[in-house]
Amino acid sequence: MTRYTAKALPRQPGVSGWVAMLPDRRPRPALLGAVTADVAIIGAGFAGLAAARRLSQLDPTLQVAVLEAGIVGGGPAGRNSGFIIDLPHEVSAESLGSDSATHARRDIFKNRTAIALAQGMAEEHGWGPEVFxxxxxxxxxxxxxxxxxxxxxxxxxxxxxxxxxxxxxxxxxxxxxxxxxxxxxxxxxxxxIQPADFVRRFADALRDPVTVFEQSPVLSIERQGSGWQVTTKAGTVAAGRVVLAVNGHARSFGLLPRKLMxxxxxxxxxxxxxxxxxxxxxxxxxxxxxxxxxxxxxxxxxxxxxxxxxxxxxxxxxxxxxxxxxxxxxxxxxxxxxxxxxxxxxxxxxxxxxxxxxxxWNSVPVVDEVDQGLWLAAGCNGVGATNATANGIVAAERALGHLSQLGQHYAEAAPARAIPPEPVATIGGKAxxxxxxxxxxxx
Structure with missing residues (x-):
């Protein structure tokens, strides 16, 4: 029986000013007991919320359960600097040849797809400029x-x-x-964006049949028949498909060994x-x-x-x-x-x-089916709000077998290269x- 067990839970260092400037949040209820869903999403950051939104766009009847380990906004998304950037992030002194121009335009398309999803939420729900x-x-x-x-x-x-x-x-x-x-x-x-406020509002704007459970850290993901059982401290979700949208924390489940720095x-x-x-x-x-x-x-x-x-x-x-x-x-x-x-x-x-x-290692995202029906969205590569949102969009599309232009670009990208073994990876990374x-x- 295939089982992925969390070896650690996320820990957030320091006090995010974005969160501290907001009123205390009344979190959504934690998962209690057993529920069923078509898709379970683990993580309510940029990737997880984008995946939930995209699933609803593609099939509004889908039952979707979103599981957040802590309180929405308290994780890495609420610690972001608040830029959803449309243009290539790094300034380079190199001229744009034909290959690099094509890569830049694809990057811009990806980034603007992410912005469009965020902007759609903001406009639909009337969020002011202090949020988006x-x-x-x-x-x-x-x-x-x-x-x-x-x-x-x-x-x-x-x-x-x-x-x-x-x-x-x-x-x-x-x-x-x-x-x-x-x-x-x-x-x-x-x-x-005000990142903590943005993801809070995003989560609260998701409506039935999408349900967000806060303070529900996932302890294991286990194969059950043709689907999966996701287990938290106080409940379970039986789902046909799972999107693991926790970025680097995927390693805590034993996934992506030597792929993430x-x-x-x-x-x-x-x-x-x-x-x-x-x-x-x-x-x-x-x-x-x-x-x-x-x-x-x-x-x-x-x-x-x-x-x-x-x-x-x-x-x-x-x-x-x-x-x-x-x-x-x-x-x-x-x-x-x-x-x-x-x-x-x-x-x-x-x-x-x-x-x-x-x-x-080669600055590409990882949006892969790592096991049948278990999809992974990871590798933000330093432009977190933008890339994580795009990763969540593509993970949702792939989970439903939908191929968009953005998904095609992801499919044509090189796979993530393995990083060196320890201690070389740490020594080289720090240097x-x-x-x-x-x-x-x-x-």
Whole structure:
């Protein structure tokens, strides 16, 4: 009898500011007793919720049970920086040849498919811009190397026919309220979300015959006849098909050995400050000009404005983060805040947290049928909100035997390559992260 048993349950380091800024959630009831469903989805993050939505679009009569280990929004989705990005994420100095242009266009199609699903939910349920906003994003530079990359990327976007606007130092200062940045590149197609609020509302918007169970960690997935039995602490789901949408936590079930690299990234959020202390616009979001640099968001709210700083990456094959690692990243964030916003000198951080990512060696997603009727959605590869949503869409389609254009693109992609055995993987992973962060410098 085939049985996949969870060797560990997810643990979330630190306090996500996105969650802390929201009212306390009244969670959906936990799974109690035995229920049946056509499809069981494990995980109510971006991938799991997208899968539930897509299943309902393809067949509104399907009975779907969504099982969340904790409270919706408390996992990695609610620790995201809130960018659903439409364009290739990394700025590259390489020119776009025909093969890379084709790859870029496929990437853009995938990303915009994810955004369309999220936007459809937001528009259908009337969520305001504080939850979902198609407001675009900036890539922002702090020196000559970043300036060069942004200018080169702008040329690539021109070749792809994608809208964009370069900002010089003066325009960037008017945007940010500080002269600490040297240039910026604006692209209008990124959706910005309050990630914890977004996934909460998404889960609550799913209606019968889709049922969301919170505080229902899955302990095992076991073959039962032609289907599966999913067991939690207090109940079971008998389902013909299962979508395991837990990204790197799939390893805890013994799946994808040597296919996923487990990385954590870190964020801090300041206490509210009087917006008069800092000029510029009060709501903007910027990813770094160089990969592995620093992401910045300025958020306005009723208590004042806040700055979010995200940087630092660690390789964590145990899928856990120590308090010392969180504190160390926080000290880096404090220095980055002070150097970028001298007008806010002394402003303390209120919340610090880490969020898990799962990367594949060759940066491809893993959306596979790992056993008959058991589908896996994993490998967000660092652009979590976008890629996880797309992975969930494709997993749902494949579970129903539906082949879309997006699914065709996934089918034509190379398989995930095996990572080296231990201890080489950990030694190499840590060294690669340190080198990439060094290369990003102060960006």
């Amino acid at each position: 906003s198609l407001s675009g994003r900036y890539s922002i530079a702090r020196g000559a190397a970043g300036d060069h990359h942004l200018a080169d990327y702008a040329k690539q976007l021109e070749g792809l026919g994608e809208a964009h606007r370069l900002l010089d130092a003066e325009e960037t200062a008017r945007l940010t309220g500080t002269r600490s940045f040297s240039s910026a590149l604006f692209t209008p197609g990124t959706a910005m 487990h990385v954590f990234t870190y964020a801090s959020l300041t206490k509210p400050f009087d917006p008069a202390l800092l000029g510029g616009e009060r709501n903007w979001a910027a990813t770094p000009a160089l990969p592995m640099g620093t992401t910045i968001r300025r958020l306005s709210g009723p208590e004042g404005d806040r700055i979010l700083v995200r940087s630092r990456y660690t390789y964590n094959p145990s899928i856990t983060v120590s308090d010392a690692a969180l504190a160390s990243a926080g000290r880096v964030h404090d220095r980055k805040l002070a150097s970028r916003f001298p007008d806010l000198a002394g402003l303390p951080m209120q919340y610090r947290w880490a969020g898990a990512m799962a990367l594949t 690669a992260l340190r080198w990439k962060e060094w290369r990003a410098g102060d960006e």
